[in-house]
Amino acid sequence: xxxxxxxxxxxxxxxxxxxxxxxxxxxxxxxxxxxxxxxxxxxxxxxxxxxxxxxxxxxxxxxxxxxxxxxxxxxxxxxxxxxxxxxxxxxxxxxxxxxxxxxxxxxxxxxxxxxxxxxxxxxxxxxxxxxxxxxxxxxxxxxxxxxxxxxxxxxxxxxxxxxxxxxxxxxxxxxxxxxxxxxxxxxxxxxxxxxxxxxxxxxxxxxxxxxxxxxxxxxxxxxxxxxxxxxxxxxxxxxxxxxxxxxxxxxxxxxxxxxxxxxxxxxxxxxxxxxxxxxxxxxxxxxxxxxxxxxxxxxxxxxxxxxxxxxxx
Numbered sequence: 001x002x003x004x005x006x007x008x009x010x011x012x013x014x015x016x017x018x019x020x021x022x023x024x025x026x027x028x029x030x031x032x033x034x035x036x037x038x039x040x041x042x043x044x045x046x047x048x049x050x051x052x053x054x055x056x057x058x059x060x061x062x063x064x065x066x067x068x069x070x071x072x073x074x075x076x077x078x079x080x081x082x083x084x085x086x087x088x089x090x091x092x093x094x095x096x097x098x099x100x101x102x103x104x105x106x107x108x109x110x111x112x113x114x115x116x117x118x119x120x121x122x123x124x125x126x127x128x129x130x131x132x133x134x135x136x137x138x139x140x141x142x143x144x145x146x147x148x149x150x151x152x153x154x155x156x157x158x159x160x161x162x163x164x165x166x167x168x169x170x171x172x173x174x175x176x177x178x179x180x181x182x183x184x185x186x187x188x189x190x191x192x193x194x195x196x197x198x199x200x201x202x203x204x205x206x207x208x209x210x211x212x213x214x215x216x217x218x219x220x221x222x223x224x225x226x227x228x229x230x231x232x233x234x235x236x237x238x239x240x241x242x243x244x245x246x247x248x249x250x251x252x253x254x255x256x257x258x259x260x261x262x263x264x265x266x267x268x269x270x271x272x273x274x275x276x277x278x279x280x281x282x283x284x285x286x287x288x289x290x291x292x293x294x295x296x297x298x299x300x301x302x303x304x305x306x307x308x309x310x311x312x313x
Contacts, residue, residue, distance in 0.1 A: 022127075023125070023127065024125035024142070025125045027127070027139060027157055028112070028143075028155075029116070030157075030162040031157050031162045031163065031164060032112065032113050032116070033162070034161055034163050035163060035164065036066060036113065037061065038161060038187055039061065039187065039188045039189065039190060039191045040057075040059055040060075040163060040186060040187045040188065041057070041186050041192050042056075042057045042058075042163075042184060042185040042186070043056055043057070043182065043183050044057065044182040045180070045181055045183065046178070046277075047178065047179045047180075047181065048276050048279070049277060051276070051277075053072060053107070055071060055072055055073060055107070056070075056071045056073060057069070057070050057071075058191075058194055060192060061191065062195060062196060063199065065083055065084055065199060066082070066083070066084050067191060067195040067198050067199060068081070068082040068195075069081055069082075069194060069195060069198060070104050070106050075092070076092035077092065078090070078091055078092070080105075080106060081203070082103070082104050083203070085102050086098050086099070086101075086203065086206055087101050087103075087104050088203045088204065096203075096204055097204055098203050098204045098206045098207065100206040100209055102114070107180055108164065108180065109254050111253050112155070112164070118253045119252075119253050119254055121227060122146055122147075122226055122252055123144060123153075124142075124144045124146060125141065125142075126143075127140075127141065127142075128140030128141060130159070133158075133165040133166045133181075134166075134181075134182045134183060136158050136160070136165060136185070137158070138156040138157060138158060138165050138166070139159050140154060141154070141155050141157065142154050142170075143155070143254065146226075147226060148172055149225035149297070149298065149301045149304075150254075150301070151170060151255075151296060151297065153168070153169055153254060154170055158185070161187055163185065163187070164182070165182050165185070166180060166181050166182060167180045171298065172298075177277055177278040178296075216233070217235065217246040217248070217261070218261075218311060219246055219248075219261045219309055219311060220309070220312045221250075221305065222309065223308035224250060224257075224305060224308075225297070227252035227253070228250040228251065228257065229250060229251065229252075230248060230249070231251050233246075233247060233248045233249070234247050235247065238262070243265075244263075245260045245262035246260070246262070247260055248261075255295060255296045255297065256296075257293065257294070257295030257302075257305070258294045258295060259292070259293050259305065259306075259309070260291070260292040260293075260294075261289055261291050261309060262289065263289060263290070264285065264287070264288070264289060264290050265283075265290050270285060271283060271284045271285050271303075273302065275299065278296040279294070279295070279296055280295065280298065280299050280301075280302045281293070281294050282302035282303050283306075284303070284306035284309075286309070289309075291306040291307075291309045293305045293306045
């Protein structure tokens with residue numbers, strides 16, 4: 001009887017002890033695995049200043065396929081569907097299109113569902129305190145920027161399932177700029193019925209994917225924060241004013257920054273910024289051209305990028 005008691009106590013203590021000794025990186029790796037292997041349905045809101053965007057998020061495995069559905073519930077609606085490595089976007093007043101990728105491009109950084117080790121050069125992984133989120137025990141993990149040019153990103157994981165419960169962009173003063181908060185999550189043995197319907201759908205063929213940026217453009221971005229690399233570049237008309245602009249997309253693995261360069265906008269408006277949550281829009285009037293920088297970065301960082309743009313000599 002005494003032996004049986006020792007065995008039972010050991011089985012109860014060792015898993016808890018193992019989790020208590022896990023590093024922040026191990027927790028994040030567990031989340032990346034859990035979010036691809038578990039069947040769940042969740043509701044969450046993204047809070048930016050006084051605005052709130054509600055989402056419904058479903059994931060499951062059915063007949064060997066990984067199925068995921070993310071739906072924006074406000075307005076005309078936006079639906080994003082993933083079947084294995086193909087994501088299809090259904091946007092209001094636009095034809096649906098598919099791209100070949102292993103993660104949906106939504107309010108949660110895609111790197112959290114993959115290999116976070118790629119962030120290690122520019123961010124530190126810090127184990128935070130335990131707490132309670134959406135009625136579930138949670139572990140805080142801090143992805144801390146190593147310099148002042150970026151925001152940090154904090155995540156709270158369910159200690160039982162390793163699934164995401166909350167996340168936030170945090171500035172250098174420790175203030176929450178933008179938060180994602182789950183209000184409900186249901187983890188089940190079988191996938192939700194809405195995912196079974198997805199498994200029977202027909203989807204558009206994936207668009208061709210350019211592995212390397214081919215368009216060089218007429219501009220030189222003289223300064224970028226440490227770790228940012230060019231992902232895409234082209235020239236296209238902007239929907240807002242139908243003006244041609246050179247476009248450059250950069251990323252450090254966690255956040256993306258867009259740079260647009262075009263002829264001066266009408267009115268010769270002074271340079272300045274707008275912010276919404278963690279998102280900064282900085283417009284720089286350089287006289288002969290205008291530069292717009294958009295991304296989840298501090299205003300000072302966006303300003304430095306915009307002012308560094310020039311024509312190569």
